[in-house]
Amino acid sequence: MRRILSILLENEPGSLSRIVGLFSQRAFNIESLTVAPTEDNSLSRITIATSGDDRVLEQIVKQVNKLIDVIKITDLTERDHVEREIILIKVLAMNDKARTEIKRITDIFRGSIVDIGKQVYTVELTGNAEKINAFIKTLAYETEIIESVRSGSVGIARGEKALRI
Amino acid sequence: MANETFTGAEMVVKALSALDVKYVFGYPGGSVLDIYDAIFQQQDVAHILVRHEQAATHMADGYSRATGEVGVVLATSGPGATNCVTGIATAYMDSIPMVVLAGQVPTNLIGDDAFQETDIVGCSRPIVKHSFNCRSLEDIPNVIAKAFYIAKSGRPGPVVVELPKDILIPQHKAEFHIEKQIKMRSYNPTKKGHPKQIRKAVNAITQAKRLVVYSGGGVILADAADLLTELVEQLNAPCTNTLMGLGGIPGTHKNFIGMLGMHGSLEANKAMANADVILALGARFDDRVTNNVKKFCPNATIVHVDIDPTSISKTINAHIPVVGLIDVVLKQLLTELKEKQYQPDEQANSSWWQQINEWRSMKSISYEQGEGKIKPQRVVEAMYKITNGEAYVCSDVGQHQMFAAQYYPFDKPRQWINSGGLGTMGFGLPAAMGVKLAFPDSHVICITGDGSIQMNIQELSTCLQYQLPVVIISLNNRSLGMVRQWQDMIYDGRHSSSYMESLPDFVALAEAYGHVGIQINDLNELDSKLEQAFSIKNRLVFVDVLVDELEHVYPMQIRHGAVDDMWLGKGVKA
Numbered sequence: 001m002r003r004i005l006s007i008l009l010e011n012e013p014g015s016l017s018r019i020v021g022l023f024s025q026r027a028f029n030i031e032s033l034t035v036a037p038t039e040d041n042s043l044s045r046i047t048i049a050t051s052g053d054d055r056v057l058e059q060i061v062k063q064v065n066k067l068i069d070v071i072k073i074t075d076l077t078e079r080d081h082v083e084r085e086i087i088l089i090k091v092l093a094m095n096d097k098a099r100t101e102i103k104r105i106t107d108i109f110r111g112s113i114v115d116i117g118k119q120v121y122t123v124e125l126t127g128n129a130e131k132i133n134a135f136i137k138t139l140a141y142e143t144e145i146i147e148s149v150r151s152g153s154v155g156i157a158r159g160e161k162a163l164r165i
Numbered sequence: 166m167a168n169e170t171f172t173g174a175e176m177v178v179k180a181l182s183a184l185d186v187k188y189v190f191g192y193p194g195g196s197v198l199d200i201y202d203a204i205f206q207q208q209d210v211a212h213i214l215v216r217h218e219q220a221a222t223h224m225a226d227g228y229s230r231a232t233g234e235v236g237v238v239l240a241t242s243g244p245g246a247t248n249c250v251t252g253i254a255t256a257y258m259d260s261i262p263m264v265v266l267a268g269q270v271p272t273n274l275i276g277d278d279a280f281q282e283t284d285i286v287g288c289s290r291p292i293v294k295h296s297f298n299c300r301s302l303e304d305i306p307n308v309i310a311k312a313f314y315i316a317k318s319g320r321p322g323p324v325v326v327e328l329p330k331d332i333l334i335p336q337h338k339a340e341f342h343i344e345k346q347i348k349m350r351s352y353n354p355t356k357k358g359h360p361k362q363i364r365k366a367v368n369a370i371t372q373a374k375r376l377v378v379y380s381g382g383g384v385i386l387a388d389a390a391d392l393l394t395e396l397v398e399q400l401n402a403p404c405t406n407t408l409m410g411l412g413g414i415p416g417t418h419k420n421f422i423g424m425l426g427m428h429g430s431l432e433a434n435k436a437m438a439n440a441d442v443i444l445a446l447g448a449r450f451d452d453r454v455t456n457n458v459k460k461f462c463p464n465a466t467i468v469h470v471d472i473d474p475t476s477i478s479k480t481i482n483a484h485i486p487v488v489g490l491i492d493v494v495l496k497q498l499l500t501e502l503k504e505k506q507y508q509p510d511e512q513a514n515s516s517w518w519q520q521i522n523e524w525r526s527m528k529s530i531s532y533e534q535g536e537g538k539i540k541p542q543r544v545v546e547a548m549y550k551i552t553n554g555e556a557y558v559c560s561d562v563g564q565h566q567m568f569a570a571q572y573y574p575f576d577k578p579r580q581w582i583n584s585g586g587l588g589t590m591g592f593g594l595p596a597a598m599g600v601k602l603a604f605p606d607s608h609v610i611c612i613t614g615d616g617s618i619q620m621n622i623q624e625l626s627t628c629l630q631y632q633l634p635v636v637i638i639s640l641n642n643r644s645l646g647m648v649r650q651w652q653d654m655i656y657d658g659r660h661s662s663s664y665m666e667s668l669p670d671f672v673a674l675a676e677a678y679g680h681v682g683i684q685i686n687d688l689n690e691l692d693s694k695l696e697q698a699f700s701i702k703n704r705l706v707f708v709d710v711l712v713d714e715l716e717h718v719y720p721m722q723i724r725h726g727a728v729d730d731m732w733l734g735k736g737v738k739a
Contacts, residue, residue, distance in 0.1 A: 009351065010351050013298060014286060014298065018290065021290050021291060058478065059479060062474045066474070068294070068295040068351060071350060
């Protein structure tokens with residue numbers, strides 16, 4: 001089962017490598033990982049999308065928590081949460097038909113065209129992983145994808161629940 | 166008047182002294198010469214010069230296991246630091262508090278592949294509790310203080326501190342400030358067990374009809390042996406120890422049913438398999454205990470007490486988990502029992518003991534000496550008798566390790582010192598040296614074999630330099646005994662690379678290093694020559710005992726079987 005984990009940790013040199021190292025050392029899966037400092041620069045926040053059964057997930061949470069730099073970890077999948085990812089995708093826009101279709105699909109998915117070249121459009125889209133997967137699939141029917149980059153998921157709990165010190 | 170200032174190197178030594186460190190085990194080199202210069206100019210902290218950095222880590226480790234204090238290692242950058250890796254991993258697997266101070270090339274050269282540069286923090290990352298890249302002079306005292314705090318609190322473990330040369334040199338000085346109380350927002354290990362879990366645990370224990378107490382290294386590390394014994398006596402429960410937990414309850418105690426696991430006693434493994442409640446204390450259901458986890462004690466309610474939540478339900482699901490320090494939780498359990506005015510169910514208890522005594526009567530830990538070659542077990546029994554069971558026994562890894570665990574009952578915690586988790590050959594001698602340094606008036610034995618002893622034999626030189634008269638007892642079977650045993654049992658006797666051809670003359674070797682060497686090849690001389698070895702007080706004695714090379718360690722769990730599926734001897738199943 002796919003899980004979204006949120007980790008709050010000390011923004012120290014090497015703290016990210018401890019997380020990544022732990023996952024490879026213990027043969028845990030990483031689907032995506034994002035990291036950046038929080039509004040308090042001494043803290044970093046990581047979102048990891050991973051998968052595993054309950055037993056594996058329990059070990060992942062405990063093992064991450066055991067790292068000295070880690071302050072808190074939570075499994076967002078257990079409760080209501082908002083998950084977002086951003087994709088920048090460059091597609092061929094050779095003729096009017098393709099351009100129209102790309103614009104139409106982008107509008108339907110509520111993305112935006114952020115750059116135009118002679119024969120290419122670059123589109124930005126935000127959403128959860130499922131929406132982005134669907135967007136890529138739909139675009140691929142209509143035109144050729146030249147390159148794409150995804151940020152990996154970030155997530156936050158809905159309501160009053162918060163991951164803070 | 167301006168406050169006094171110090172160089173980084175001086176701060177390192179001053180911090181160690183402030184943390185009551187008596188010994189540092191290490192080896193000098195370019196990047197740490199300033200620290201060595203600072204050590205030279207003071208008396209508080211003594212430096213022990215080893216012959217290989219791996220031995221420094223094991224020596225610090227042995228010192229720590231015997232005393233409970235943090236073992237301290239000092240190594241230079243590059244090869245000095247990488248040589249520590251095996252010792253760090255050994256300490257990590259057995260949760261031994263250790264601080265490794267590793268030199269590093271100057272900050273401006275880091276990343277340039279400078280001479281003797283390695284990323285030791287990166288190299289050691291999977292095998293440390295934590296590590297620090299110290300990057301400024303002012304930080305040194307508190308980084309070291311933090312390293313000590315992390316190493317010894319919670320579940321203990323090794324901590325690496327990397328010190329680049331440019332913050333150690335005499336040109337830069339700063340004031341020395343060290344915090345007495347370390348507080349970290351991201352690290353705050355649990356101490357007490359949750360009261361609700363304690364009540365649940367006591368309920369399960371008191372309702373048990375066939376209870377087994379299964380204790381591990383956590384009891385030793387927490388200095389909780391007396392509390393464990395008190396609990397076992399109150400419950401009149403059978404108690405088994407893991408390899409790391411031996412001495413947690415006296416080895417001669419009537420409730421002790423022997424070590425469990427791969428080479429455990431039949432009664433211990435049978436008791437586990439037939440228990441209705443297992444109380445696991447500071448043990449981690451390691452694969453050398455459980456055998457096939459799918460067949461492990463399917464009918465038992467498992468109460469698992471451990472300081473480390475990751476150890477709980479990792480391999481075996483715990484029905485009642487309790488996270489806390491073992492000594493604290495044991496006190497909580499005893500208090501709760503008292504409040505419940507608990508009395509054992511005598512009928513259930515006595516029929517359980519009757520069953521256990523039946524298994525016991527099969528004497529699974531036994532051997533036949535005969536007239537011929539000396540049996541290795543016989544040597545361990547002899548050394549037990551001569552030392553009244555009071556020696557520190559530091560083991561290498563292999564058959565001799567299992568024979569020592571089986572035939573030398575340990576009445577006190579910290580008496581039995583071995584690399585249980587990592588299984589590091591070469592651990593025994595340096596560990597024994599660390600113990601001897603801490604307890605010069607006690608018998609300190611290094612039990613080893615012709616394979617293991619050669620993995621750190623250069624330390625015989627260190628023993629001479631620091632007057633460390635350990636007694637080395639090498640069960641010499643002219644082969645890598647445990648490897649050979651597996652090849653006999655699993656690989657149809659194909660002895661691939663398990664012979665130690667061209668062994669040195671160990672007696673001459675010991676003498677060349679300035680020690681006493683004794684060879685024993687005749688059963689009739691075994692006791693007298695061993696007594697002679699132990700009577701020599703001020704010199705290291707290397708006893709090379711030629712033992713029966715065909716002997717296997719039994720009992721032995723049958724691969725992929727349940728915890729109590731065992732071989733009792735060659736071709737004999739339980």
